Amino acid sequence: MHLSDIITVPKVVLHDHLDGGLRPATIIELAREHGYDALPTEDPRALAEWFRDAADSGSLERYLETFAHTCAVMQTQGALERVAAECAEDLAADGVVYAEIRYAPEQHLERGLTLDEVVDAVNAGFREGERRARGRITVRTLLTGMRHTDRSLEIAELTVAHRDRGVAGFDIAGGEVGNPPARHLTAFQHLKRHNCHFTIHAGEAVGAESIHEAVGICGAERIGHGVRITDDITVHDDGTASLGHLAAYVRDNRIALELCPTSNLQTGAAKDYATHPIDLLRGLGFRVTLNTDNRLVSGTTMSQEFQHMVRAFGYGPEVFEEFTVAAIESAFLPLPERQRLIDEVIRPGYAALATQPTR
Numbered sequence: 045m046h047l048s049d050i051i052t053v054p055k056v057v058l059h060d061h062l063d064g065g066l067r068p069a070t071i072i073e074l075a076r077e078h079g080y081d082a083l084p085t086e087d088p089r090a091l092a093e094w095f096r097d098a099a100d101s102g103s104l105e106r107y108l109e110t111f112a113h114t115c116a117v118m119q120t121q122g123a124l125e126r127v128a129a130e131c132a133e134d135l136a137a138d139g140v141v142y143a144e145i146r147y148a149p150e151q152h153l154e155r156g157l158t159l160d161e162v163v164d165a166v167n168a169g170f171r172e173g174e175r176r177a178r179g180r181i182t183v184r185t186l187l188t189g190m191r192h193t194d195r196s197l198e199i200a201e202l203t204v205a206h207r208d209r210g211v212a213g214f215d216i217a218g219g220e221v222g223n224p225p226a227r228h229l230t231a232f233q234h235l236k237r238h239n240c241h242f243t244i245h246a247g248e249a250v251g252a253e254s255i256h257e258a259v260g261i262c263g264a265e266r267i268g269h270g271v272r273i274t275d276d277i278t279v280h281d282d283g284t285a286s287l288g289h290l291a292a293y294v295r296d297n298r299i300a301l302e303l304c305p306t307s308n309l310q311t312g313a314a315k316d317y318a319t320h321p322i323d324l325l326r327g328l329g330f331r332v333t334l335n336t337d338n339r340l341v342s343g344t345t346m347s348q349e350f351q352h353m354v355r356a357f358g359y360g361p362e363v364f365e366e367f368t369v370a371a372i373e374s375a376f377l378p379l380p381e382r383q384r385l386i387d388e389v390i391r392p393g394y395a396a397l398a399t400q401p402t403r
């Protein structure tokens with residue numbers, strides 16, 4: 045599949061951080077406006093490289109340190125609106141038709157904004173971005189609680205308060221070691237009481253135990269990464285596999301795994317593309333989705349993630365259609381809207397590719 049075809053076909057991203065995907069030139073401009081002088085360089089190309097290299101450390105903690113620079117310039121209403129609008133534009137230009145973009149409102153209060161003002165500014169930016177993209181993309185947000193702080197209940201309440209107005213659900217993120225999901229149980233209970241969607245970053249830096257807590261104790265509908273579910277899967281010499289109870293539960297309940305291969309290589313959750321568990325998990329019938337995690341920090345796009353999969357596993361359009369439909373089916377969007385995107389956008393987009401003369 046040519047890159048131009050990969051860009052053209054409809055794609056869905058469920059796991060992409062707003063503060064991990066800024067345009068480098070925008071960071072530099074906003075830093076000047078805000079008087080932030082700690083950027084490692086003021087050259088956009090060099091800055092993009094700096095993020096990718098600094099994040100390429102084999103450790104999730106080191107990967108997360110780079111976000112200090114993006115969050116530093118996302119502290120005003122104007123900056124948040126701009127970053128969100130550009131995010132929608134960039135995704136639309138890459139052929140993404142539906143995106144759930146997450147960020148942690150508590151990280152944007154340094155210059156006096158309230159949590160509600162942060163959410164309103166980001167929502168306004170996304171509506172502007174959708175307009176600029178002339179309706180080619182729909183964006184919803186997930187509000188993230190940081191797992192090392194103690195504001196998750198407050199962020200869960202914020203999610204409920206802003207639901208149906210651009211906010212589709214909740215997530216927790218940040219360093220996984222030492223901050224297990226169940227530490228935020230009251231937040232998840234609040235969401236459940238209000239029938240509100242949530243996903244949990246789990247099984248990235250910690251193994252099956254973290255996924256078990258996320259699913260079995262907290263009740264996550266999807267798993268952010270979840271790549272270490274392989275801890276509960278035994279692959280035998282003859283190629284067959286046995287699933288433990290946790291892996292079977294995740295697979296049998298169609299709990300989506302928000303896999304992000306490039307990010308996994310950077311944080312050490314996987315060794316290389318060719319041995320990334322995505323292909324094993326897909327083969328075993330897990331609901332697999334392909335995502336970017338952080339377009340700037342991981343130096344990637346949805347099309348590039350697709351391309352890596354073409355090279356590693358020889359995937360063609362039928363597999364990408366499968367990933368895209370799986371993603372939209374697991375989206376925190378009302379069923380009729382998901383169905384409309386499948387019938388009117390995704391299926392026709394892949395059908396159009398299939399009828400093109402081969403190039």
Ligand SMILES: O=c1[nH]cnc2c1ncn2[C@@H]1O[C@H](CO)[C@@H](O)[C@H]1O
Nearest residue numbers: 061108111146147148188217218245
């Ligand atoms: O892959 C990840 N694992 C865990 N936390 C992450 C990952 N990517 C980003 N963040 C964290 O989520 C915050 C809100 O968007 C970011 O500031 C970053 O600290």
Ligand SMILES: [Zn+2]
Nearest residue numbers: 217245268337
């Ligand atoms: Zn993430």
